[in-house]
Amino acid sequence: MMMGRLIQRGAAATAVAITTTRAAHSAASFAVRPALLDAVKQLGFTKPTPIQSTVADALSSNTMRKPLIVGAQTGSGKTLAYVLPMLDELLQAPGRGCGLVVTPGKELCMQVTQVCYAVASKVGMKTVQMYSYDTLDQLNNPDVIVTTDTVLKTVDLSTLADRLCYLVIDEFDAAFTGTETTHLWSLIRQVAPGALKLSYLKRQRAIKLGLDPSEEEEHAVRPQVIFTGATLPDRGTKSTMAEVCSRLAPHIIVSTPKLHTPVDRLVQLFDFTCVTQEPSPAPRPIVNTTPLVTAVSRALDEGWKERQQHQHQQEAECSVDDGTSCKHARVCEYVSAALQQDASVLVFNNTVNSAIALSETLNARFGDAVRPLHKKIPPRQRSATLEAFKQGDVKVLCCTDLLARGIDLNVDLILQADFAQDVVSYLHRIGRTARNGKHGCAVSVVCDERLPLAKEIAAQLDSRRAQQWHSWRVAEAGTATEHDTSPEQDGADAGTAQRTTESSDVGISGVSGVGAATLSSLFSRNRSGRKRRQREQRSGGGVTKKGNKQRRRG
Incomplete structure (x- = not known):
């Protein structure tokens, strides 16, 4: 099976795809120095993930230090994919160079800092998190600096240009769609000008001197610039991929085959009970799955039956306050089912006001087990809430998209009280569960406003699931062709095929992550x-x- 996809783009050359095959990796497969390899072993990492191996191969062969764009599925180990090569290069000349990691949010910044510190501290390297009131002199020559895009507006990094060896922009598709886009391009132009295409004047000057502008871009001395993300949207209003590629000098794109697909071992459920525009389809049974999914599916079935029995009354309730009463009632039922299984839950809302209103409803029923988390809460209190959630003292977080990107939490159930505004947000939200080989569940409560997008996502997942189920059944019968796929080829266990049903009707359904299709076609x-x-x-x-x-x- 293809492990990674490596695409090299140049000024005059067309895209060339280089595929690498999956091999039996061991701890020695980490292409780092012995001291760093021992540190990785102490942290419990015994073998690299596919994206980590592919990025290491791309960097080792990238002698011209071209910019690297890395795209991989949520929970695939992208952070270590750039942290290990960065620390390995800095170990060559300690104290002479440094690495800079930029993230789009404070929560993700703290998490990346913890990962860098856990590895760097074991080899005597210094990692710091930069705040808006810090200066480079106060940081006392760190080896790795982690900060957010908003801090860059208040910090002068001109003195860092001579020492910078690595510049990493994590979750770049979010960073380059916010208000800090100009500052990020200014940062790249300041500390790594060779990563960008030559300006019009510089190209004209090179032509007058008899030089080839494309060769000047190829041979420009630059630090290694890496862009990482779980989504690389190339269409729609969030098509940051096209903008970034148009500004960069010749660069390399590294991605995995499962990019833009739901994570493995994930069951996705769509609850259309609060929809008033059309009848709600009946849920289909899900067999041989986890106790949590069984409990959540039972709550979904009961909600659908209640609507069928009291359809007129239910529709009247849903028509009040944009379906808030119905939505809150459905979320309470799912949270109750999850708490009975001692499961952790993330409840996503599209706005702060929606998160506040829903958290009050949940607090009134479940008490201190529920906490809100959004941007209006002070950072220190948010950090304390996240730590309590990790320790298990808090079971339910009623949050916004503040926790949708990059945050690695031990979450069992994802609840979308407000359906995602686009496919990119949907992929990031459901990517908070079923990480590191664990099982997970995602339930989306759909109201009238988000019905068209929800139906398209459900239809896309259902069509691929039916095709995958057919391929598995053909393979079991011993008549598989070279185009058929199996659960083993997708990296799943043999029992995963039994978690879906043969029906391919679109509606309230449970979809296994192994049989899920790529959702990139819905980016528009x-x-x-x-x-x-x-x-x-x-x-x-x-x-x-x-x-x-x-x-x-x-």
Whole structure:
């Protein structure tokens, strides 16, 4: 099976795909120095993940230090994929160079700092987290600096350009869609100008001197720049991949075959009980699964039966306050089922006000087991809440997308009280569970506003699941062809095939992560569609505001 995909893009050359095969990795497969290898062993890492091996191979062959774009599935070990090569290079000349890691949020920044410190401290290297009030002189020559994109506006990094060996921008598709985009490009231009394409004036100057501008970009001296992310959107309003590639000099793209697919051993359920626009489809049974999924599925079945018995009353409740009453009731039932199984739960909301209102409802029923977490809570209190959640003192976090990216928590159940605004957010949310080979469950409570996107995602997952089930059944019969896939080829256990049903109807369903399809084809279905529907509703249906203006002028 193909382990990784390595695409090299140059100014004049077309994209060339280089595939590597999966091999039996051991601890010695980490291509690092013995001291760093011992540190990795002490932390319990015995073998590299596919993306870690592929990135190590790409960096070792990247003698020109071209920028590297790394894309891999959530929970695949992207942090260590760039931390280990960075520390290995810094060990060659300690004190002479440093690495800089930039993250889009404080929570992710703290987590990356902990990972870097856990490895670097065992080989005598210094890791610091930079705050807005810090200066480079106060940091006392660290080996690794971890900070957020917002801090870069207040810190002068000009003195760091001579010492910088590595520049890593983690979750770059989020960083380059926020308000700090200009500062990030300024940072790259300041500390790693060779990573960017030559400006128009520099290209014209090179042509006058009889030089080839593309060769000047190839031979520019630069620190190693790495962009990492679990999603590389190339279409829609969040198409940051195209912008980044257009600005970079010749670069390398490294990705895995499972990019943009739900994580393994994940059961996804869609609850359409609160939808009033059309009848709710009946749920299908899920067999041979975990006790948590069984309990959650039972709660879903009971909700559907209740709606069938009291359909008119339920629709009346859902029509009040945009379906808030129905949504809160459904979330309470799922949280109750999860707490009976002693499971940890993340409840995602799209806005802070929604998270506050839902947390109050959950607190009234479940007490101190539920805590809110959003940007209006002070950072120290957020850190304490996260630590309590990791220790098991808090079982339910009612949060926003503040915890959707990169955060590694031991979560058993993901609840979407508000359905994700786009496919990118959906992939990151459900990626908080079923990590490190564990099983997980994701339940999405769908209301009228997010119905079109939810149906498209469910249909995409269901169609791929039916194809995968058919391939497994053919393989079991001994008539598999070279195009058929098996659970073993996808890295799953043999029992995973029994967690799905043969039916391919679209509706409230449980979808195994092994049989899930890539969702990259739905990247264009994001907030732009929501805004278009809002304009149509304001204009009275079907005619946009621009059309109304033209009609009035006529």
